[in-house]
Amino acid sequence: MKVGFIGTGNMGNPMAANLIKAGHQLTVHDLRREAAINLLEMGAEWADSPKEAVPGNEVVLTSLPVPRDVEAVVQGENGILEGAAEGSIYVDLSTNSPTVIRRLHQVCADRGVIMLDAPVSGGTYGAAAATLAVMVGGDEDVFNKVKPTLDAIGSHVVYCGPIGNGSVCKICNNLLSMGIGVLMAEALTLGVKAGVDLAVLADAIANSSGGSKRLTEKFPRFLFKGNFEPGFATALAAKDVRLATDLGREYGIPMELSNLVDQRHVEAMFRGWGPEDSDAVARIQEEKAGVQLRLPE
Ligand code: NAD
Numbered sequence: 235m236k237v238g239f240i241g242t243g244n245m246g247n248p249m250a251a252n253l254i255k256a257g258h259q260l261t262v263h264d265l266r267r268e269a270a271i272n273l274l275e276m277g278a279e280w281a282d283s284p285k286e287a288v289p290g291n292e293v294v295l296t297s298l299p300v301p302r303d304v305e306a307v308v309q310g311e312n313g314i315l316e317g318a319a320e321g322s323i324y325v326d327l328s329t330n331s332p333t334v335i336r337r338l339h340q341v342c343a344d345r346g347v348i349m350l351d352a353p354v355s356g357g358t359y360g361a362a363a364a365t366l367a368v369m370v371g372g373d374e375d376v377f378n379k380v381k382p383t384l385d386a387i388g389s390h391v392v393y394c395g396p397i398g399n400g401s402v403c404k405i406c407n408n409l410l411s412m413g414i415g416v417l418m419a420e421a422l423t424l425g426v427k428a429g430v431d432l433a434v435l436a437d438a439i440a441n442s443s444g445g446s447k448r449l450t451e452k453f454p455r456f457l458f459k460g461n462f463e464p465g466f467a468t469a470l471a472a473k474d475v476r477l478a479t480d481l482g483r484e485y486g487i488p489m490e491l492s493n494l495v496d497q498r499h500v501e502a503m504f505r506g507w508g509p510e511d512s513d514a515v516a517r518i519q520e521e522k523a524g525v526q527l528r529l530p531e
Contacts, residue, residue, distance in 0.1 A: 235383050237261070239278075239289035240307055240314070241328070242270040245354065245463060246297030248361040254278060256386035260368045284308075288317030289364040291474035293380055296526065297327045297349040297354075300473050308338055320346035323376060325384075328366075329353045329408065329470070331477050332398035333484065339397040343356040348376050352384060352399060353404035358465060359455065369407075371400035396458070402481070409478035412471050412512070413495045414448045419457075419516035423523035432458070433529055456513035458529040467510035468515060472499035 235258050237248045241265045250273050254260055260278040262270045262283055267280065274280055284307045288294050294314055298304050304326055307418040308314045318496035324347055326335065333349045342349040350372035366388035370377050377393050385390045394400045421444070436458075440450050440519045456465055475496045482489040497513060507514040520526055 236291045238291040240284050241297040244358050245361050261287045282413045283312035283316045285312040293323045300380045301331045311389035318347045322376050323349045325350045325352050332401040335401050336398045343426050349423045351400040358396050369394050370398040370401040372397045407477045408474040412448050412475050416498050419519040423525040424528050456511045462510040463479050465511035468502050468512045471512035
């Protein structure tokens, strides 16, 4: 399939690489050309703007930081809609606001462009291994048409219902992931302070009812190594928690604990840790407890 791919950052780059490896022909664009060099070496073509990444491609994908980036790339000057023809398919892989997604879907539909939301989960390591979960919202026939393409980036590509539902699933997931991260840091600093070796404690919990992927997949690659190179930037994690609490306000859902998790991310941002990996948030708890959660290599 001929695919346009916009946003070749920490997630977009390995996803685009896997699409090329699966035999798709890619046209790529990013604000930073250097973020796509390896893809160009693999045979992708470069486009100077989102608009130029669209013509001739059967599907256009975006993987961009925050909702306003997606809005700019879709509707802005030299954006996707300027290059799209009637019947073009556009899929947003970013973690986005369901409300923004539903609005953009309508803007696209008014121009005859079909939009799906398909946010992904599984980290940069899942993106590299093509084992992402992909949560798709939108027209089911269009989902079935693009699923073989999405299968090249993920091992669990699921249809979640009408437009925006993929983003709802993703935001609920990330709220849990970030919330578990905060609580996990509290539990681990407690256990270590109370005398248990971190490796023993992590193994005990990983194999018990309190275990989670945050403990077995994320912390070992980042927090436990003292590696705060993103990964998944704290600024993006803070964005996702805020998307969840905003959605809660929009729907009138009480979310007391989620707002505590939000404030912990606000504090991490205030400390200037936005560009660091989201495991940096646990350093606030490490400071409070006087315990460092590090494992020897
Ligand atoms: P990133 O910042 O590494 O990559 C985003 C890329 O988009 C950058 O290369 C940037 O230059 C480019 N970009 C920004 N604005 C642009 C524009 N107007 N036009 C063209 N390119 C533009 O971010 P990421 O970690 O790859 O995350 C991308 C999305 O995926 C986010 O929505 C994030 O929340 C989500 N996500 C990230 C992870 C993760 O582990 N990093 C996991 C799941 C989902």
